[in-house]
Amino acid sequence: MELINRKAVFKPYAQAIPSSFAIEKLDTAPCRKACPANLNVQGYVAMVKKGKYREAVEIIMEDLPFPGILGRVCPHKCEQSCRRIETDSAISIRELKRVAADNVNLSDIPVPEIKPKDKKIAIIGSGPAGLTAAYFLAMEGYKVSVYESMPETGGMMRYGIPEHRLPRKVLDNEIENLKRFGVEIHTNTSIGKDLSLQDLRDHGADAVFLAVGAWKSLKLRIPGEESEGVSDVTSFLKEVHLGNLKKVTGKVVVIGGGHSALDGARVALRLGADEAHIIYRRSRAEMLAEPEEVEEAEKEGVKIHILTAPVSISDNNGKVSGIECIKTELTEPDSSGRRKPVPVEGSNYIIDADHIIPAIGQEPEIDFISDTGIEVNKWNLLKVNEETLQTNESWVFAGGDAITGPATVIEAVEAGKRAAGYISKYIEGEELPKEWQEEPPMGTDWADIRENEPVKKRMQVPTLDIEKRLSSFDEVALCVDGETATSEAERCLDCGGCCECYQCVPSCKAEAITAETHGQQNETVTINVGSVVLTPGLEPFDPSGSDTYKLDEFPNVVTSLEFERMLSASGPTAGHVTRPSDHKEPEKIAWLQCVGSRDLNRCDNEYCSAVCCMYAVKEAVIAKEHIGEKFEPSIFYMDMRTHGKDFEKYYERAKSDGVRFVRSRVHTIDQVDDSGTLSLRYATEAGDIEYEEFDMVVLSVGMEPTVSATDLAEKMGIELNNFNFAKTDALAPVSTSKPGVFVAGVIQGCKDIPQSVMEASAAACSAGISMASARGTQVKEKTFPIESELNDDEPRIGVFVCNCGVNIGGVADVPAIVEYAKDLDGVVYVEENLFSCSQDTQEKMIEVIKEQKLNRLVVAACTPRTHEPLFQETIRNAGMNPYLFEMANIRNQCTWVHSDDKQIATEKSSDLVRMAVSRASLLEAIPKLSVDVNSSVLVVGGGVAGMTSALSLADQGFSTTIIEKSSELGGSAKDVMKTWSGREVQPFLSDLVSKVEKHSNIDLLLSAEVKSASGFVGNFETIVTSNGTEKTVQHGVGVIATGAKATETDEYLYGKNPNVTRWHDLENNPEKLKNADTVAFIQCVGSREESRPYCSRICCTASVQQAISIKDEKPDTNVFILYRDIRTFGERELLYREAREKGVVFIRYSVENKPVVTEAGDGLEIEVFDPVLQQNVTIQTDILNLATAIEPVDTEDIASIYKLPVNEEKFFMEAHAKLRPVDFATEGLYVCGLAHYPKSIDESIAQAMAAAGRAATVLSKASIEVSPLVSQVDQEKCIGCGLCAEVCCFGGIILDEVEGKGKRAFNVPASCKGCGLCASSCPQKAIDMLHFRDEQIKASISAAV
Amino acid sequence: MADFEPKIVAFLCNWCAYAGADLAGVSRMQYPANLRTVRVMCSGRVDPSFIVKAFKEGCDAALVAG
Secondary structure, three states: OOOOOOOOEEOOOOOOOOOOOEEOEOOOOHHHHHOOOOOOHHHHHHHHHOOOHHHHHHHHOOOOOOHHHHHHHOOOHHHHHOHHHHOOOOOOHHHHHHHHHHOOOHHHOOOOOOOOOOOEEEEEOOOHHHHHHHHHHHHOOOEEEEEOOOOOOOOHHHHOOOOOOOOHHHHHHHHHHHHHHOOEEEOOOOEOOOEOHHHHHHOOEEEEEEOOOOOEEOOOOOOOOOOEOEOOHHHHHHHHHHOOOOOOOOEEEEEOOOHHHHHHHHHHHHOOOOEEEEEOOOOHHHOOOOHHHHHHHHHOOOEEEOOEEEEEEEEEOOEEEEEEEEEEEEOOOOOOOOOOEEEOOOOOEEEEOOEEEEOOOEEOOOHHHOOOOOOEOOOOOEOOOOOOOEOOOOOEEEOOHHHHOOOOHHHHHHHHHHHHHHHHHHHOOOOOOOOOOOOOOOOOOOOOOOOOOOOOOOOOOOEOOHHHHHOOOOOOEOOOOHHHHHHHHOOOOOOOEOOOOOOHHHHOOOOOOOHHHHOOOOOOOOOOOOOEEEOOOEEEOOOOOOOOOOOOOOOOEEEHHHHHHHHOOOOOOOOOOOOOOOOOOOOEEEEEEEEOOOOOOOOOOOOOOOOHHHHHHHHHHHHHHHHOOOOEEEEEEOOOOOOOOOHHHHHHHHHHOOOEEEEEEEEEEEEOOOOOOEEEEEEEOOOOEEEEEEOEEEEEEOEEEOOHHHHHHHHHOOOEOOOOOEOOEOOEOOEOOOOOEEEOOHHHOOOOHHHHHHHHHHHHHHHHHHOHHHOOOOOOOOOOOOOOOOOOOOOOEEEEEEOOOOOOOOOOOHHHHHHHHHOOOOEEEEEEEOOOOOHHHHHHHHHHHHHHOOOEEEEEEOOHHHHHHHHHHHHHHOOOOOOOEEEEEOHHHHHOOOOOOHHHHHHHHHHHHHHHHHHHOOOOOOOOEEEEOOOEEEEEOOEHHHHHHHHHHHOOOOEEEEEOOOOOOEHHHHHOOEOOOOOEOHHHHHHHHHHHHHOOOEEEEOOEEEEEEEEEOOEEEEEEEEOOEEEEEEEOEEEEOOOEEEOOOOOOOOOOOOOEEEHHHOOOOHHHHHOOOEEEEEEEEOOOOOOOOOOOOOHHHHHHHHHHHHHHHOOOOEEEEEEOOOOOOHHHHHHHHHHHHOOOEEEEOEOOEOOEEEEEOOEEEEEEEEOOOOEEEEEEEOEEEEEEOEEEOOHHHHHHHHOOOEOOOOOEOOOEOOOEOOEOOOOOEEEOHHHOOOOOHHHHHHHHHHHHHHHHHHHOOOEEEEOOOOEEEOOOOOOOOOHHHHHOOOOOEEEEEEOOOEEEEEEOHHHOOOOOHHHHHOOOOOEEEOOOOHHHHHHHHHHHO | OOOOOOOEEEEEEOOOHHHHHHHHHHOOOOOOOOEEEEEEOOHHHOOHHHHHHHHHHOOOEEEEEO
């Protein structure tokens, strides 16, 4: 679906970082590649499309000097390569060039600045090759003289191309224009006759370019050729041009199939010939003249005899009377691909004729070089190096028809341009290549042709009426109008992406795009690193081409990613959900889950993509918010997998908000009417086939590794798994098979954002461990000049008013604001800038601050939220304290929001400047605030997460204390046999425990608990009781990993019958299993219910894994799993499939209708409603194992001691669910493991390493800077009421005893967030905020009115 | 009253309302130009005396957003 038309210059998306534009450069367009002169076709076509004719001509003239000439006579090879042919027909490229040229006065185009050089170049011949070389050499600054033997310039363009094809006015203009570049032309000067090459050399020519053309006609070599009335075409056309031949009578026969044959015949008709015939010995397909030329000639009355060869010319008294011809036929193509004509015996016939004009080719007249030593080849052509066009005389170059025989203008132009390049190199003394330089092969990475690209007819070029044509030499082809040209140019497919028109360069006022930056190319750089982290991401599954999903066929079937863009405020529909077929707001949308996941029929992705259920629910909910009450979203799914933290609650809320969930498999999507409405046919769980109509269908596409992942893996030498995800070990989840190379995110398997972010921090941690010894060795500290003292100096305020290009200056009257600011109190200097944030303005500011001795600075520009740090750094560089700075937000909050009223915007801007100046005059210097960091760690909890975290930090050299409540390390992992991927856990655990116990940087406190804690980032103090004794631990950061446990339950006879067990009880009791014929599992015991409305995430996988091992051990055991949704996300899905294949029976139950367990003899009986069979079934089982909910342990105690938040279910709450999944909102404290949420061991390890990675960012610094904009208590005024301490959520202000005064408030600056709640709560006005003092704020208020 | 143009002082929290006002600009939303913004680091910083000050200075309304 094409949701947006992106130009070649684009911003990736609204929130893109960096927030700047990119230019899409694809491979060079095929039209440009096809042009002998390498003309930037796409560029000038794009300009014609916009009606920018002058720009179009400028682009053309970068590559050749004759836009109008070639706009008429070029055989346009480019059009044959046009990819538009795949859709309809080629763009009329040549005509568009003509349109541009005809609408531009060449003298309007400025001559570029030319630096004159003292070298001279002589050019022999003023045809297209000679003049093109002259043009480029003159632009290089050489002194160029052109010598022409004929009375007028232009060579064959003038003497060989008749005026009805190329008006002399056009020719004259374009040749005349060359004089502006400094080209001198001497006509009537024949080399060999008037001047010799040696003369030129003697006159100082450093090089010569021979572009003498090919003027000598080839002979027919048939009897009668010498008769009167036989005249070769070159002489014929030349005589006509010179005015020596004004009339032709009788019948004319022209021999040949090229342009000049047609020209000869058409000119003859214009001069009055009764008939004009062309005989050509091959077929039409072989004619060198373009079909449209042939067609026009025939319209004018030229009779073309193809497959006809001349035999002899008959005469009457020496005067031509006719020509005997013979029919020919063509042989099969020979080795060169050419079909040879052979005469057909006995097919001779005679055409009566008064004039015979042979037009079978020419060769150069080269008598003049006979004594120069310049070599010629066997075809009488000048011999040159085919690449450089240099002759055997190094200072003489040659090109054009003189070396090729008769060819086209564009080919001559190419030769002239190439010769100019090499002549220049030759003169500069550079070495010239010896051989032909092959061009790099043509890349084909072009813009895609849209599948629904509409067919548009190629434009028709109007022509002159036949009557008018035959009575004059007026131009036959007429120029199309601008509108037609625009719509023709609009057919261009922009194959190359950026058309290199360079229009963006002058448009970019900030000079971010310059000719140089625009020309940037990929480059290879070498970076020496100690470690590599790979995060190449994912590719969404592409369902196009699948006949099930009809993505390509029906416009209203979209992928979830496309729908996501629709929901986005910065997306193509600006957040309005509309269906693509008719742009109506949909009322019913169906989401189809598992498209490209859990599917071996339509794709190879056996795994679950793990994120689609959740994003589909989210999309449905947001779509409902956008569309409103009437909207009916439905999600068609197999198992709803909302296993992430707080996801289950979202799922439940979606249900109550009206999102319908249909457990089913969809088998057919159809379109029911022309409006695009779709129908779904699906099978319900009970097996009924249902039919329902929808406005749109969204395909919830799964994830795949990026296509480049395999490539990357190969380059990096890392192993991939069967699905091309990076292969990692469950017990080292971010380490690849190659030491030092780490992975994070979807390259390692499908996962959501929090998990990816955790892995990213974990990978950073791993990289940090491997390079711990090099830490800090490459850091360069930035230094600033010493700050000048402010003392009590009067304010000297400088004001810089930014135009922000046109963003401010285009709306508000910036000069008026500048004038206004000059009169404000304290202001001593004001200036306006085009961009106040540009590098040169920063330098200027530093200068001005020093020169004017400014002690406050105001910038009236955009928002301080983005730009304040930049200007603060600038003034620090000028020796000012960064807080002596203020911004007036006259863009985001003024010109952008009042863009239709210049006056109001100017007034408001002036007000904002006045407010800023008023506040600025009261600003104070505020010293930096930094706190020393105690580089040790406290880890609370000695399970896998706690130990991993501790070890990761200890390995980096940080001293670490672990406190563990129980008497031994290991936590919940002690009960776990295997990870979900099959790795043995116990050996890993004992290894981990022994590493921790032995580590010299780890201090272990067992049977220990946290009693109390205080402090802030870098300086915490925790009091621990261990085995009855108290101990104080000083630490810079803390990692909380207090774990969780599986709950007990009173459901399903647990605790009442010994055969009802839970979790690992069963597998850890193999004796019991051995005697069981039937084993049943019940899932979600206590999870996903009102009391615990969350999914315990790991139970489905655990039970499925146990079921498989029971089946493996004793295949005839009956194993049942009673579940609500099977949540074997990611590659765990493979276990689910394996279990089913091994005969494990899965029966779904609903929470409203739970299974009923009763005792029956020695065993148990379970009754459950089977939704597939639609009836109750009874299972006799020996053992029932329950997957009970997982609950956090002791989180509330720790939460209250460290002032940490927990969610409703008592799991710790991270600072941001997606982006900061291991940080607490309180700086310096981190969370990992089960205390955050139930998770598997590999996930716990990743999160533990992530916590360590985050902690290391603090520990690695000797001190950290905190914002100095903090509260300040005046203890003289304080009465110790304690209101401030009570309202502060950050511990930034505390109450403490002051001797003799009682309680008084104290600041804890490192903990203060600067909110100012304390200040506004203080009844005594004893608290003020630095940088936001009462008087500073009041100054703004006073100035506001 | 038809020509009445109120003067409004707005106290905007740096982290939310002020960012929102910036975003309104980025989105090119148009609204009347009667607001004069005072940026504070939290709407909790707004002392009642600021509001009183605004009215005393002649403001017609004060807006606290955070």
